[in-house]
Amino acid sequence: MSNTSTAGLLSGAPWTGRIFNGDWAVPTGGKHTVIEPATGTTMTEVGMANAADIAMACRSARDAQAAWAATDPREKSRIFLDAASAIDADAEALARYVARETGGILPKAQHEVREAAFILRRAAAMAVDSQGLVLPSTPGRLSYARRVPHGVVGVISPFNFPLILSIRAVAPALAAGNTVVLKPDPRTPVTGGFITALALRQAGLPAGVLHVLAGGGDAGEALCTDPHVRMVAFTGSTTVGRRVGELAGKHLKKVALELGGKNALIVLEDADLDLAASNAAWGAWLHQGQICMASGRILAHRSIAPALVEKLAEKARHLPVGNPATDEVALGPLINEQQCQRVARIVEDSVAQGATLVAGGKADGAFYSPTVLSGVTPKMRAFREEFFGPVASVIAFDTDEEAIALANDTEYGLSAAVISADVGRAMALGEQLNTGLLHINDQTVADECVNPFGGCGDSGNGGAVGGPADWDEFAHWQWVTIKREPPRYPF
8 A cells, every 4th residue: 555645744654764853864773664454564664763863862852952941832832733733634634544554443543633633732721831839938038839841751652542642641741841752653653653743843843842763672772761861651561661660760760651451340230231231342342452441351240240241242243343444344453463363362261261252252364353251260361461452351240349359359450440320339339449540330441631541550650641640740840939138047
């Protein structure tokens, strides 16, 4: 397929063989071929950054930071608003590109594009927001605290929702006065970075303020250790997140980690089973389960578990799977065949351990059918490991106390949900769950970009991004006092 577009932000594919540094440059790390998951064919070619390219970008970002921080807040706000308008104006073409590069269905891609524009408008408001507090003090002294940027922020983003999960860090970091070096996943570099760069460049973002470099593990490690980078925001797997935290911590950088999840959706016996099945199917199978918030464990009261399993199985048997760029489907491919094979192995191992495969379980290249496992227990891989694939694992429980214990029987702590006709009971149960996000009478996949988003345990390090949390993450406090003249001290 061609790597060019006829109009709009994608016109001419300026990223071909290049990285972004305010303009388009050829990196020393070489080139990388981007494969379309649904077809296995070449979609485009981008530059591949190595450690030397990262070092150069970080120096340039450091040199540009002071001027960017001193830019008139209204001018910063205008840039974000104009970038949002550029995305809106090209929304249809951008969504189709997102669908092709990620393997997601078109409505999911359209959601990413809408949210990206919304996040930019949030950043526009943030740029002209109050940036400090006047504090109580002694007479004759003004005491206040102001938020100041860290300096250079490194952002490492994943492949599953690449546009949202990049721009949700890039935009507020820039709004707070930082410059940014973004390393998107090389499997989704255009949607994970270059779309954002194109929109902001068109809006007039100064050169050097944002750098976008696709790269592998060596580039990521260089970003985490570069002396010019003062903060690293990482979204991805817990395994890689541990390495990012180790490297950033060793070099005394602030680090924000948004990692994996094995999230529990609890269905109590008084729940409407049709609604519960709809929620469970959406939470487990949306975007092929490649979501950190996916409903990875569906805990159902034993009295309703068989009926819920059958309703899920019926949905699984009728949801179409195929190329989301060309067909009307509910599920597209996983990001690549290797990930599909990993999901299949977890399912096979869990069945060997005693789980029942009720529906699905079929792999075809990068495509994996929506799958239902029943009889899952804590000893199985299906209970313990994050699938990042379209598998609904159903676990039966007898009491609320058992449901709480099962839900908390994980090292993760990102999202949880409880469905019940008794809201008070559901809230009392939900408040005992160890999780960063809690939803009553909904499933686990929920984020609106205005809420603080983050997890605990192996899902994150206690921080959050989005809404009121953005200033906390992307700036630090500076305390300032002012007196009319210096006092005389007894020494």
